[in-house]
Amino acid sequence: MKRIFSVVPVLLLLATPWSGRAQGTFMTKTGRVSFLSTTILEDIEARNNAAAAVFDLNTGQLALVIPVKEFVFKRSLMQEHFNENYMESDKYPKATFTGRFTGADAATLGWAGSHEVQVEGELTLHGVSHHVKVPGALELKNGQLLASAVFNVAPADYNIEVPLLVRENIAKIVSIRVALSCDVVAGSGPKPTRSSPLK
Amino acid sequence: MQLPCYTLFSLLGLTAAGLAWAPAARAQTDLLHQLEREVAEPAKREVVAATFKGTRIINSQSVETPGAGTLAFLIQHRFGTLNSGAYQFFGLDQAVLRLGLEYGLTNRLTLGLGRSSQDKTFDGFVKFRALQQATGVQPLPVSVTLLASSSLTTLKFNETPDRSLTSRVSYAYQALIARKFNENLSVQLMPTLIHRNYVATAAEQNDVYALGGALRQKLTKRLALTADYYYLLPGPTARAFRNALGLGVDIETGGHVFQLHVTNSRGMTETFFVPQTQGNFFSGDLYFGFTVARSFTVSPQL
Numbered sequence: 040m041k042r043i044f045s046v047v048p049v050l051l052l053l054a055t056p057w058s059g060r061a062q063g064t065f066m067t068k069t070g071r072v073s074f075l076s077t078t079i080l081e082d083i084e085a086r087n088n089a090a091a092a093v094f095d096l097n098t099g100q101l102a103l104v105i106p107v108k109e110f111v112f113k114r115s116l117m118q119e120h121f122n123e124n125y126m127e128s129d130k131y132p133k134a135t136f137t138g139r140f141t142g143a144d145a146a147t148l149g150w151a152g153s154h155e156v157q158v159e160g161e162l163t164l165h166g167v168s169h170h171v172k173v174p175g176a177l178e179l180k181n182g183q184l185l186a187s188a189v190f191n192v193a194p195a196d197y198n199i200e201v202p203l204l205v206r207e208n209i210a211k212i213v214s215i216r217v218a219l220s221c222d223v224v225a226g227s228g229p230k231p232t233r234s235s236p237l238k
Numbered sequence: 239m240q241l242p243c244y245t246l247f248s249l250l251g252l253t254a255a256g257l258a259w260a261p262a263a264r265a266q267t268d269l270l271h272q273l274e275r276e277v278a279e280p281a282k283r284e285v286v287a288a289t290f291k292g293t294r295i296i297n298s299q300s301v302e303t304p305g306a307g308t309l310a311f312l313i314q315h316r317f318g319t320l321n322s323g324a325y326q327f328f329g330l331d332q333a334v335l336r337l338g339l340e341y342g343l344t345n346r347l348t349l350g351l352g353r354s355s356q357d358k359t360f361d362g363f364v365k366f367r368a369l370q371q372a373t374g375v376q377p378l379p380v381s382v383t384l385l386a387s388s389s390l391t392t393l394k395f396n397e398t399p400d401r402s403l404t405s406r407v408s409y410a411y412q413a414l415i416a417r418k419f420n421e422n423l424s425v426q427l428m429p430t431l432i433h434r435n436y437v438a439t440a441a442e443q444n445d446v447y448a449l450g451g452a453l454r455q456k457l458t459k460r461l462a463l464t465a466d467y468y469y470l471l472p473g474p475t476a477r478a479f480r481n482a483l484g485l486g487v488d489i490e491t492g493g494h495v496f497q498l499h500v501t502n503s504r505g506m507t508e509t510f511f512v513p514q515t516q517g518n519f520f521s522g523d524l525y526f527g528f529t530v531a532r533s534f535t536v537s538p539q540l
Contacts, residue, residue: 066276068276068277093272102269102273108284112539113538114538114539115308115342116304118539119287122287124460137270202460204491
């Protein structure tokens with residue numbers, strides 16, 4: 040029994056170099072970003088399927104560009120107001136994030152399953168940048184890098200003005216959901232494999 | 239000039255630290271730039287939105303239509319003239335009202351229905367966004383919306399036999415041509431034809447031609463000044479009636495738009511305000527009025 044305990048770590052150590060080192064750059068132009076504002080009076084939801092993202096697994100860096108005008112609302116008038124008055128999309132057409140993820144690296148990402156990561160960097164919305172740190176998840180599956188994160192943003196922090204009359208209709212904290220399926224960029228490194236040392 | 243040793247060292251240290259940090263920071267922005275380069279489509283076509291706040295400017299309809307699946311409910315109100323004196327409470331004792339519904343069948347095609355208390359008139363219209371101002375690939379300098387409306391008065395005339403149905407109907411045809419010059423300024427031109435099946439006097443023509451102009455100038459994000467004007471082309475109507483002029487403000491409260499205005503026209507549909515305006519704007523024949531629009535989403539976009 041005792042021997043098994045010592046064998047497992049050794050096996051792990053041996054296995055690590057053989058497991059697929061997830062390398063290279065992954066990218067998407069059709070990432071999904073949605074947000075939800077919930078108040079007693081109403082729920083406001085909008086979806087965007089045109090977010091672009093790039094992940095560099097070698098360095099742990101990532102960047103995200105969201106075209107603000109691509110958000111679709113249930114109500115067309117709301118969508119117009121969102122672009123015209125709240126986000127001022129003509130002036131600030133893109134929301135961006137640039138930063139790095141920690142908690143998983145090129146080696147561990149090769150293992151099957153979802154990996155919890157911490158994402159840290161600059162979020163720029165409505166022309167205002169803030170340093171943010173949010174939890175996320177990364178998974179390599181069928182040659183794709185799946186990334187997801189759910190985090191909160193306070194519109195007031197980004198100088199997004201809410202008129203008095205609808206102040207009760209729009210949440211102080213808006214929940215943002217990001218789901219990206221990135222494909223490997225050709226020539227950015229060996230194709231990652233899915234082998235796991237524990238299999 | 240002699241720098242103390244420790245200053246030199248600390249400078250060196252700072253430089254070294256700076257050098258060590260720089261690549262990481264640069265790599266991050268490089269990644270973002272690389273991504274932005276990847277996604278930057280050469281001058282993507284973008285339709286110019288929100289040329290006007292609502293589907294109405296003051297008297298005129300704007301190039302805007304409710305989006306697909308949106309039903310707009312309009313309450314339009316005109317009080318009496320401001321110069322009617324204290325006895326009439328400066329016009330507030332009298333009012334004409336138009337209730338309207340506008341439904342966006344698609345993002346381009348809208349059907350509307352309305353009922354004005356003036357002459358007990360029903361009206362219906364079809365509005366089609368033929369062209370939309372756009373930037374990028376295949377740019378378009380203007381938006382063009384075509385409007386055809388008809389109205390039917392159900393007033394009881396003291397005539398025996400009473401007037402026939404066809405004699406009660408009038409038509410209006412407009413091409414609304416608008417350009418949003420910048421975030422704040424939008425201008426609209428409106429060549430107009432009014433056809434009335436029946437007119438009582440020779441001074442009123444069956445066909446009246448007019449050219450309208452309107453503008454919107456934003457003052458703040460949610461407040462705008464508006465104006466619209468109709469020039470009647472020379473003829474008996476132009477001699478007997480006045481050109482309709484309106485000045486107003488648009489106040490956006492988030493959910494809906496309040497439009498407050500003064501105009502020399504009492505009627506709120508094209509067949510009234512284009513050929514039948516009688517008030518003299520500059521001698522105080524001003525009707526104070528407002529338009530409130532409330533949008534209901536019948537079929538959501540999501």
